[in-house]
Amino acid sequence: MMKHKVIIDTDPGIDDTMAIAYAIAHPDIDLIALTTIFGNVSVEESTQNALSLLDYFGQQADVAQGETRPLVMEPKPHSYFVHGRNGLGEVEIPKSARSAVDLSAAEYLIEKTKEMPGEIDICAVGPLTNLARALEIDPTIAERVKTVSVMGGAVYRPGNVSPVAEANIWNDPDAAEKVFAASWPVVLAPLDVTTKVVLSPHFFADLEEADPKVGKLLSDMARFYARFYRSHSGINGCIPHDVMALAYLTIPGVYMQKRGALATVTKGPGIGQTIFNPAGKPTVDPMWGERPQHIALLDIDAGFFAAHYFDTIARRSPTEIGD
Ligand code: BDR
Ligand code: CA
Numbered sequence: 123m124m125k126h127k128v129i130i131d132t133d134p135g136i137d138d139t140m141a142i143a144y145a146i147a148h149p150d151i152d153l154i155a156l157t158t159i160f161g162n163v164s165v166e167e168s169t170q171n172a173l174s175l176l177d178y179f180g181q182q183a184d185v186a187q188g189e190t191r192p193l194v195m196e197p198k199p200h201s202y203f204v205h206g207r208n209g210l211g212e213v214e215i216p217k218s219a220r221s222a223v224d225l226s227a228a229e230y231l232i233e234k235t236k237e238m239p240g241e242i243d244i245c246a247v248g249p250l251t252n253l254a255r256a257l258e259i260d261p262t263i264a265e266r267v268k269t270v271s272v273m274g275g276a277v278y279r280p281g282n283v284s285p286v287a288e289a290n291i292w293n294d295p296d297a298a299e300k301v302f303a304a305s306w307p308v309v310l311a312p313l314d315v316t317t318k319v320v321l322s323p324h325f326f327a328d329l330e331e332a333d334p335k336v337g338k339l340l341s342d343m344a345r346f347y348a349r350f351y352r353s354h355s356g357i358n359g360c361i362p363h364d365v366m367a368l369a370y371l372t373i374p375g376v377y378m379q380k381r382g383a384l385a386t387v388t389k390g391p392g393i394g395q396t397i398f399n400p401a402g403k404p405t406v407d408p409m410w411g412e413r414p415q416h417i418a419l420l421d422i423d424a425g426f427f428a429a430h431y432f433d434t435i436a437r438r439s440p441t442e443i444g445d
Contacts, residue, residue, distance in 0.1 A: 125152040126371045127241050127268075129234065131188070131227065132364070133161030133248035134171040136204075136211050136347045140431075141247055141364040142172075143336050146179045147434050150372050154234060154242065155184035157227035161248040161293050162201045163209035165190050168248075171209050173218035179336065185220070188227030188252040192294035194388075201289065204350050211346030213339065228255035235266035242266070243371055246301075247273045247364035249290050254297035257304055264306040273367035274298065275312035275384070275396030277418055286387075287394025288313050295388045298396070302384040308416035310384060311367040312396060315377065315419040319366065319427050322359040323348060332436035340435065365431060370419060373430060378421035383413035 128151050132138045145153045156176065158168035169187045176183055191197045206212035225233060231252065235242050244267055246253055253270065256263050274290035275298075281287040291298045302308060326341035347360040370377060381401040387393055398418050399410045433440055 123150060125150055126243050127152050127154050127238060128243045128245055128368070128371065129155045129157060129231065130368070131157045131159060131244060131246040131248060131252050132172065133159050133163060133168045133209070134175060135162040135209055135248070135364070136343045136360070137362050137364040138162070138247055139175055139210060139343060140340055140362045141245070141368045142175055143179065143340060144365050144368060144431065144434055146181050147336070147437060148372055153181065153183045155186060155230065157186045157188050157230055157252055158222075159188045159227065159248040159252050160190060160197065160200070161290065162205045164200060167209055169222050170217065173220050173222070174215050177218045177220065178215050178339065184230070185222045186225055186227045186230035187222045189255055192249065192251055192297065193254055194296040195294070198293055204347070206346050211343035213342045213346070215339070227252040228259055231256045232260045232263050235263055239266040240268060243269045243271065245271045245368045245371070247290070247367055249293035250274070250297040250301045251294045254294070254300040257300055264304045267306050269307050269309055269371070270301065271309040271311065271367040271370045272301070273311045273316065273364045275310055277312045277314050277396060277398045277420065279314050279317070281394070282313060284394060286392050288396065291386055291396055292394030295386045295394045299386040299388055302386060302416065303413065305414045308384065309367070309370050310396070310416060310418045311370065312418060315422050316363040316366045317361055318422050318424045319362060320357055320359040321362055321428060321431070325359070325428065325432065329432055329435060332432070332438065336435055362431065366419070366422065366427070369427065369430070373427070376423045376426050377419040380418050380420055381415050382418060383410050384416050384418070385413065
């Protein structure tokens with residue numbers, strides 16, 4: 123089987139780190155690069171974290187630094203209260219001596235998709251500014267990307283930063299709107315699906331035992347993340363949001379998927395809201411029928427996903443579960 127050639131657009135971030143670790147551990151993924159974005163932390167901190175995480179995981183993938191601020195609106199404060207002062211749950215890892223490549227994230231996405239047309243999967247797990255910028259610079263990028271899987275939005279449930287908005291979309295709604303309006307194959311992993319999976323402290327204790335390097339790092343970070351979830355939502359554990367956008371590439375069958383059009387509210391009290399109109403659902407407003415059809419992931423086999431994540435990180439075959 124051909125490996126998925128993946129570029130992760132990311133703001134690491136604790137669950138971003140969980141996704142990066144999954145990309146590196148999964149045998150069917152060839153991680154080409156991390157492109158960085160502001161969001162959980164500043165873009166400079168994202169870049170430093172991306173480089174240091176790759177070193178820690180023993181990986182040489184490229185890092186390209188992205189946009190410093192949203193397309194139109196004023197930047198929102200970073201989410202240090204969720205991901206810690208360094209974005210990595212205040213877990214210290216050695217600083218990388220490597221640097222980012224000489225292209226911006228948007229330029230890098232454009233160049234790589236020219237080099238390998240039809241082969242690159244972009245997995246975007248932060249605000250969508252880099253992707254929107256790439257579309258602005260070269261709209262033909264839309265024809266060269268294999269899939270754009272995105273962690274973001276809240277379709278049929280409340281948001282996590284406002285009654286209707288999810289953080290990644292809210293941090294740059296104008297960029298999200300550009301990405302959803304483009305004719306490329308977007309697969310959205312909204313809060314509807316991501317919040318179905320809660321990884322418990324017990325899960326991470328076992329993961330740490332199974333893998334004293336990567337498992338331990340994730341477990342240490344998860345301890346910080348879990349404190350936020352406990353105080354904020356009364357959940358015992360943490361939600362690996364970003365992994366679910368990436369795992370669509372490797373285990374698409376575990377998701378309940380629906381085709382339809384996506385749009386974002388870019389002004390007013392509903393700013394950052396993600397709206398979904400299922401394919402074939404008639405609307406009086408013709409706009410909905412004219413928009414590109416994408417995929418929203420709306421449910422998941424949470425038990426399977428958790429076991430699969432564990433096995434992938436611990437590099438165990440599924441039969442070893444329970445040994
Ligand atoms: C998203 O926001 C960030 O805090 C997480 O990394 C994830 O991408 C969840 O709303
Ligand atoms: Ca993220």
